């Protein structure tokens with residue numbers, strides 16, 4: 114579904130990502146964990162085409178997309194949701210959602226809206242409210258819901274739990290699971306390594322711009338290195 118091969122990227126003179134390689138098979142979840150500054154956000158931006166890969170390649174469903182602009186990647190079924198949710202705070206919840214499917218026909222748009230409301234009943238209840246009046250958790254759900262309004266095949270999630278009250282986090286992970294159950298492949302960058310790996314099929318540990326460990330998620334959860342550094346104890 115999505116494959117990165119020997120990807121290097123950076124900013125100006127600074128090299129951040131070094132020979133990144135992984136694949137996300139169709140319908141699977143890959144969790145990327147690692148310390149602050151490891152390059153996780155940079156990697157998501159490269160996958161989405163927001164910054165260029167300096168070398169290496171990115172393939173989506175067998176086609177090279179390394180040099181494709183972001184809007185084409187969106188049309189091809191990719192979407193990136195970050196902590197900066199970029200919601201239109203003066204517009205209603207329903208208007209924000211509909212903007213996510215601006216290319217879809219009217220009836221298709223309504224169908225997708227219904228699906229989003231089924232997944233997030235709270236958004237349906239609040240559909241006429243301005244997005245700026247939502248709580249932090251609801252706004253995060255709206256950002257996720259908007260990505261589902263595209264013709265989504267692969268969702269890139271950059272730190273979805275950041276800034277959320279702890280009691281909201283199990284529900285967030287449950288929603289991510291439900292999105293995956295609908296057939297959407299997911300790349301999940303998370304500080305919460307345990308929960309992220311429990312949700313995932315496979316995992317990557319990124320340090321200093323390099324993937325230093327890559328395995329099935331269950332093997333990552335059993336790895337001494339991951340346990341010691343990311344799961345709080347030996």
Ligand code: ATP
Nearest residue numbers: 124125127129147148149150151152153154155156
């Ligand atoms: P965090 O969890 O703290 O967001 P991260 O793993 O997502 O960390 P990145 O945000 O990708 O890491 O940052 C990787 C490195 O790139 C850091 O050293 C950071 O300072 C640098 N960096 C990030 N954005 C830019 C930029 N726009 N210009 C220059 N350097 C940048």
